[in-house]
Amino acid sequence: MCIALPMKVLEISPERRAVVEFDGVTSRISVRLLEDCRVGDYVLIHAGYAIERISRADGEENERILKELKAGLGV
Numbered sequence: 001m002c003i004a005l006p007m008k009v010l011e012i013s014p015e016r017r018a019v020v021e022f023d024g025v026t027s028r029i030s031v032r033l034l035e036d037c038r039v040g041d042y043v044l045i046h047a048g049y050a051i052e053r054i055s056r057a058d059g060e061e062n063e064r065i066l067k068e069l070k071a072g073l074g075v
Contacts, residue, residue: 007021042058
């Protein structure tokens with residue numbers, strides 16, 4: 001089973017590396033698999049790569065759901 005996490009793009013370098021964020025945690029990932037990725041976009045991240053761009057509404061909804069799940073687990 002594979003899992004992809006929704007994250008917001010904070011910055012993109014000329015080398016197509018990006019800094020993304022979810023719930024205060026940032027990561028460096030590659031956006032080379034996406035033709036059109038911009039700062040502010042929400043993307044699904046798997047194994048260090050952005051594999052799909054999703055709408056802002058879907059990104060925010062996924063963030064809300066994951067935060068609710070985290071709170072319910074007491075993490």
